[in-house]
Structure formats: C-alpha cells, structure tokens
Amino acid sequence: MTTADGSQRAQGWTAAVRQRLGLGRLLPLGGPADGAWISERAAVTVLRRAVGGRPGPVLLELRIDVADAGTAPAPQVTPPPSALPPGPLRMEASMAATTHQPLPAAAAALRAALLTAAAQRLGLVVDEVDVRVTQLLHSDTAPDRTGPPSAEVLPAEPEGAAGRAAAGVTGVATLTRALGPSVHTDEDHVRIELATDGGHRALDVVRAVRASVTQAVDGHPSVAVLVTAVTEEPGAQVPPTG
Template identity: 65%
Template sequence: MTTADSPHRADGWTSAVRQRLGLGRLLPLGGPADGSWIAERAATEVLRDAAAGSGAALGKVRIAPADEDNAPDPAVPRPPSGLRPGPLRIEAGFSATARRPLPATADALRAALLAAAAQRLGLVVDEVDLRVTELLEEEPRPATEPPAVVHAAEPDGSAGMAAAGVPGVVSLTRVLGSAVQHSEGHVQVELATAGGHRALDVAQAVRGAVAEAVEGRPTVAVLVTAVVNRD
C-alpha cells in the first residue's frame, strides 16, 4: 500500500509537476560519477538546432533510457524523478524530400544528433531510432524555436554565489523549487547554461566550485533546466 507520505507518491507528484512545466524527463549528463542532469526539453532544443543542416526537419523527439533496468546508481543523490545515469536512446520522426535517398538523409540526421548530444550536451547516447513521417515537395526550412524560458533566481549564500560565478552559467533557476537546495551533506543546484558551452562541462565546474565553497565539502548535484543560445 502506498501512502501520501511515501517516496513513491512524492516522486510521482514531482514527475507530474515536471511534465506540466514542460521539462520532460530529467536526463543524466555523463556517467554515474558526474552527478549532473538536464531537462529533456532543454536537450531536445539543442538537438533540434543541430538537425537544421542535415536536410531533414526534425519532428517529435523522445529521449529515454536505452536499458533502464540495468542503469547504475549515481554517485550522488538524484533530483526527484531524475533518471539513473545509463546510456540513452533518442527516438525521433523527421520529414524530408525524396531528392536525396532517405537513408542518406537519415544517416546525416543521426550523425548530427549524436554529435550534438556528445559535444554540446554531454549525453551518453547508444541508439538513435529515426522514422520518416512526411515526404516534402521542397527542402525543409530550418526549425525556429522560441527562446528558452529561464526562470532566473538570484544567487544566495555561498553555494549560489559559487555556482553563479562559473563560466557558462547564464543564471541559477527555480523551476522545481529553490535554485539551491541543501540536505544533510548534499547540495543540489538548478541552473541554465549558455549554448556556447558544453552543458556537462559547466555542470562539473559548478559541482567543484560549490563543493569548495560550502563548509564540509558536501556532495553536489546539478540540474540544467535550460540551454540559452548566447555566450
């Protein structure tokens, strides 16, 4: 029996809030030792931007664990409903013209998505599953996305000030709660990164800066809620 105070109920509530806010899943950045996560929406926006030069128009994108049952536990506490840090699978639909063989277009799109996931974000992606959803008469126009919504928070305390001072941090954010959350021996920091910086690299620098700044050198987890396309 599950009670209102159980971890399962709390995790379900957090997941529902996360979905309503449009964040999607909280995806692991890097591996088990990296202690970093990114909102699926933020990751998808970067992937959509990377697809623009592939000759395909990216449709619906889903990023999920490739093998959730065998994913390891992270070295630090996860954000509520954050996924364990195993390899990921990207599933996406796309539209394109038949002027170029569709397998070639799919290969170019797959390469663009894998490169962006690794080089711009730091996601570990094992599989990219693509399907053609529409044949176009003309070459697709690059997708335009509204600017990322950043729920900025003023840095407060030693942890917040340390995190905000790291290059590549656009601002701290307050989407799922306070920008900086403290528990016994642990700190969680929520923030937005600049598009010109690899999200995982920024998160790792924040973890180091916060651990140094807070007395007792706590463990640190970072949640990236937005990637903003400015330096």
C-alpha cells in the first residue's frame, strides 16, 4: 500500500467517524414494536424549526436521551448499532427569556411547544422536559434562533428490492448512508437509512416504509428504519450524489 493510499483511507475513516458523531444519539421513534429510530441531530433540528419562529423565549441548547434506560423495554425489532432502547424520552433544554413574561410562564410555553412538536412532527414519546433559563434578554436584543447547522445528508441511490420499495414511499426524501450502505441486510432482517420529507410525520413515514419493504423482499424480513435527516421544506428532495 502506498503512502497516498494510506492517507486516503485514513481520511475516509476520519470522515466516517465525524459523520457518525454528528448524528448524536440514535433515539427511538414510537414504541418497542415500531422498529424506528431517528438521530438526535435530526430530531433537534426539527424541534428548533418548530419553536424558532415563535415570539418570546429562545431555545438555546437541547439534548434528548432515554428517561430511564434501566426500565426501558427491549426493542421488538433489531436496532441500529448503538441505538437507544425504545423507552420514553427526556429533553433537557436551556432558554433565553425576555423580561416581558414571568419566567415560569416562559418556560412552560417552551416546554409545551417542544412536547407538541415532538409528538406531531416526529412521533417521539417524551415523558419529561426540563427547561432551564440561562439568559435574560432585553427588548432590543436579537438573539440567534437558528442553532447549530444540520448534520450533512449523504444521499444514496436506491438499490435492490428493499431500497426501491423504501424510496417509493410517500414522505421519503432520499435514502442516506451515514452509517454505511443505505440498505443493510442480515439474515431475516433489513435496516434502511433515510431522510424524511418535512411535510410528513417521521414515524408515519417509517411505518409505511417498513410495511413496503417487508412486502417487497423475499421472505418478508423484519425491518428497522433509521431517520438521519428531515428536509426543511415539505416536498423538498435531496439530489443523489451517487
């Protein structure tokens, strides 16, 4: 192996690690039987969009984890590597508030908005939302509401019966390849990685994908789906890069 070949492999490995770390935790969507997960980075991006246009408190940091991993039920579908168990989730958020609203009311408003967005836009089961006020804003303050950039989407061309079936489901923006191939096949099991359309609830899309892939693949295997991104605009498509 030449020095150039070794350098290219090292760069590829580094890029893969960065991509994996950029996803954050792999959070359960729905319940133990749903076979659905979403990257923390994708979920946080959607929640920021949902609450970012509202007047009043500003969401700063947001972390999501399983509320109690020790009591979380076991998944009924083989999960992606390092995925969290499908138990109820806990959000920890920090916020900046104005002086025009009592702090408890501001925190309650942000908590309610996060819970609503998590359920209606994604399908996350959230038991707890801990909101802390870490900044006070004056009326002439214009804080940044955008948050960190979204994780990079690595589109993939649909291949094989499973890939074509998944890509054809309404609400799928593109297949992705953050953890490797977009379609990973083991004995009697298929894992699909994809990005969903922002105009559709992520859990509903995943359920439809699982049903479509199970019917399309010989032997009707079990199917798990990992959502690595949610497009910002309804109907938006991510062009494949090959």
